[in-house]
Amino acid sequence: MKRSPADIEKSARFITRRGLILGAAQLGFVGVLAGRMRYMQLEQADEYRLLADRNRINIRLLPPARGLVFDRKGVLLAGNEQNYRIVMVREDAGNPEAILERLGKLIWLEPAAKARALGEMSRRSPFVPVTIADRVSWDDVAKVAVNAPALPGVFPEMGLSRFYPMGADFAHLVGYVGPVSERDLNRTEDPDPLLQIPRFQIGKTGIEARLEPVLRGSAGTSRVEVNAVGRVMRELSREEGVPGASVQLTVNHALQNFCEARVAGESAAVVVMDARNGDVLSLASAPSFDPNLFVRGISSKAYNALLEDPYRPLPNKATQGIYPPGSTFKMVTALAALEDGLIASDDTFTCRGFIEVGSRRFHCWSRGGHGRVDLLRSLSESCDVYYYELAQLVGIERIAAMARRLGLGVEHDLPLASVAAGLIPSRSWKLENGRGDWMIGDTLNATIGQGFVLASPLQLAVMTARIASGTQISPRLVLSIDGVEQPVNGLEPLGLDPENLALVRQGMYDVVNGARGTAGSSRVVAEGLRMAGKTGTSQVRNITAAERASGVTSNDDLPWERRDHALFVGYAPHDAPELVVSVVVEHGGGGSTAAAPIARDVLLAALYDDVPPLSAYPATQRNTIRSRFDNLDLRPPQAPSRGRSQA
Template sequence: MKRPAKDQAFSERMISRRALLLGSAQVGFVGLLGWRMQSMQVEQADQFRLLAEENRVNIRLLPPSRGLIFDINGQPIADNEQNYRVVMVREDAGDVEAVLAKLTEIVDIPDETIARAVEEINRRSPFVPVTIADRLAWDDVAQINVNAPALPGISAEVGLSRVYPFGADLSHVVGYVGPVSDYDLSQGYLSEDNDPLLQIPKFQVGKTGVEAKEEQILRGSAGTKRIEVNALGRVMRELDRAEGESGKDIQLTIDADLQSYVQARLNGESAGAVVIDLENGDLRAIASAPTFDPNLFVRGISTKDWRDLNENKYRPLAAKAVQGTYPPGSTFKMITALAALEDGVVDAEETVYCPGFTDVFSTRFHCWKRAGHGNINLHESLKQSCDCYYYDISQRVGIDKMAAMARKLGLGVRHDLPLSAVASGLAPDKDWKKRVRNEDWRIGDTVNASIGQGYVLASPLQLAVMTARIATGREVTPRLIKSIDGIETPSGLGESLGLNENSLRRIRASMVDVSNHRRGTAYGSRIVADGMQMAGKTGTSQVRRITEEERANGVTKNEDLPWERRDHALFVDFAPVENPRFAIAVVVEHGGGGSRAAAPIARDITLQALYGGTPPLDAYPTAARPEIEEQQRRIRDFVVPGRKTQDRA
């Protein structure tokens, strides 16, 4: 049956449209195929030619440049230096031992280093580059590059490594970096860090000090590069790279030149010292002696060097200025006195009779002056450091108020600083003893605590904070980081402590006489320069009592005991008296009396800080000037400001 003309025309139109669509699709497909073939054959010909020759493209991480650390004057105290190293990729090397054997024929690498590298290679993924040796000379790098065809999987690289220009002087503050270890990845501040950089063998991270505490800020973020390598693993060329982000720079409040002086002045002692700027709480020096060279750890410390440091009885690895805690001795008397004045249980002019001892029930507590001080008031008790005065008033004020005053002045408080193992110290009270020792507090505990003995413990940092708060009446908070990438951190000046200003004036006046009155315990270490006088307080903390058996054998003085059994020497001060700028605390482990061992050191540090360099001889008492002149000469030979100092480990 013949279809109508209308239907026939419609069918023809539909077929034509479909044919057109189908034809267009076929033409488009053929065109796309032709474009792709042209791209592969012309534009990407080199890449596929390399692939056809068994070359391949690797992607490698680019470690970022670690942020620098500067002192308050802009001097670098943690810097980066170029480091030539040789690395191996196991997947490209094939026979690892054979390649390493060829490498050692070209470059002199110790067997111990090779053995460690092989162990690392076997532990890592086959495509991860492993550092075989670093700190190579340029001639060694050139030899490796010339012999590259015979060293599959081996390549020489240039990177950055940490260096500490001031050596041992700032080791306890800045700390040091070292390769990431499995322990680092499982413990502490890296335990939850998923940064792929940490998987790079021998990638350096902060281990102690500011380097560790500010690791995230200093590290930066990784970049990447694509490289072509041939079948032997030799790098043919770098295709492209995406640079990472460098770590941020940090400026500390430390004055590196003052720090170097303090370290030199403490040389020969086991001691800690802290200098605080009273205008803003900035820590100008935090020194611990003896010390160590942090560059040894960056380069890989030897077994002998590690053993020497670890077995040294003077503990050079310990940051005594912030980590060490000691009975504060008579420096605590200012806290006892302030607690009594604020509580109103004692009048400043009231006297207490000191016969040389105080009996508390069945126990006799002696004054350091066996003959006693006679009738003595608060001012004289601090100036002459009478113990019996504090035995008496402490029983009136009680331990809880003494402990509260101690905490208000910075003792028994962990100050928040980016340093390793900052100690909290201890300002004990009744609740503490019940909670920790499950014992009741005794009146004898209060008497002991009144002169900084018994359970009381404080670090040099805490004693410096205490002195700063007494000098200013403000809640001075120690600050170590001045700025991060140029952005300044908050000042540590703090608000008012809320203490009675008359009470503070009495304590300060007594401290002035400690250092400047002939009967003051630190008169021999006074400053005589006009406008530079200091106000201070001596302290001697007993490590152990001399037993009756020892006395019978002729051991009657502290100097007769072995070094580790002798008393600790302490001194705190602020200066100048009229307009205080700095507060200083010094603790000399087993140094004996504070007036003899610690006060001269603190006086010298104070003058160095006030003058911003070597003080004139006429700042010292006349009789002391020949000795001081010789001391200054020795220290000038020992310290070169602004440059790498000698190792004081």
């Protein structure tokens, strides 16, 4: 059918309109595309250039050198040593499992190294280097470098590892470092990207843990150029991190070594403090362990041996251990009574070897009794009955208040992972803890440091320092940080009557130097260095009436874990106190026989700043003392050090 001219004209107009629409659409598309290309090429050129550089340049974190730890004389306690390690970057390796197989044919890898490395890679970002082998030899480094083309993503690097030159001497005090664990990451809000680096080491215990922010430092960065397969071609720039601060402690390394050696073979704790400013000169806990084992990776067998040791080498007994203070607590009760004017120095009580309160009999350690006893004799001969009588006059609330005033039942502020608060009981404490009403027997037990009363060796040292100085002295463990001295606290007066303090000090002097003092065999004969102190023996078992009737079993005849704890606190010189000491020997038996001799040796070593001379001891004891010192495992004197390279 032939189309009319009108139809042809109408069709032409329609086609022309459609062509115009299509042409406009194409033109618009081209315009948008051109605009987008202009935007990307000109306005976003810098951004895309940076993205291209990121494909060619990697930025890696550089762990900083950890801050060093020194003793008060500048001797290194915790330092850094250079070591080589082999690391792998997952995104550069391609097939990590295959690469690890090749690597294992070149150098020795721990059996679990492959599984551990793959696990860490799966948890970390693909660009984060994961340590495959640590502390490798130079020969291993050379093997990896030579075979680099066959080991994409694997490269050796040099780093720093922690080391402790004093070994076990400062394990509890300085502590140790270890790799960041998932548990560490989960319990911290620290955003520091360093913590994301696999096997980056942080403080786990002791000073290392509590001063972690100070010791860690801040990360540096390294910009490296890589080729198409991720192989590092060259380092473009490097900005070193800021090393951690150096920390100087108040402790004396030689004295700490002497204390550790002196209590070797015991389960014990020794604390030595400066009575004038609170500086902790020694904080020893025995037995100890080598912290370097934890840095390098302790075996399960070695760790289980530490856990299963009945002498408990892992806890710091000096600050974490809490014990009934026994008769070392009697100065607290005496001062509470004196300050309230409830007794005078010449008031006496009669000791018949026991006292009956209600239907219960409370015994003195002396089965036959002490007869008429005044305050000075009650301390020098440690009469329990005197304090039973005193307890009924004073009451637990006054005793508890005085104990806290002297530093017991207080968590002292030291930068250690755990510092025990101990326990000073009261009526309200017993009710709140569901133990019923306070009984008079509770007061009698508390007044001689038994019952609910618990104190740490550190607290006993603070108590002794406050009695010796008459001030509210507090322990200080950090002397300076990066050369800035830390403040001394607590030099304000205690507010106790000087005459009452003088009476208690005289009683403590008689303990060691009196004719019948319980620590008479531990006296010092060197002029100007005589010691004052107090023995203590705390029971860890109940003694039945039947056993008392037949004769109390000697500690020597009991299993070790059922023997009494032995304690001693003291200071010297007695007329101008400079140093205080507290000693606890777990299950050591009597304080006079087990703890006092240790305390005397330690105080003299601190005063002489060396192994004490035999002339400081009674002539009849010098052969025994010489033999004891000859058998001590002492380190040779250490010179001040600035540590190994931090770079």
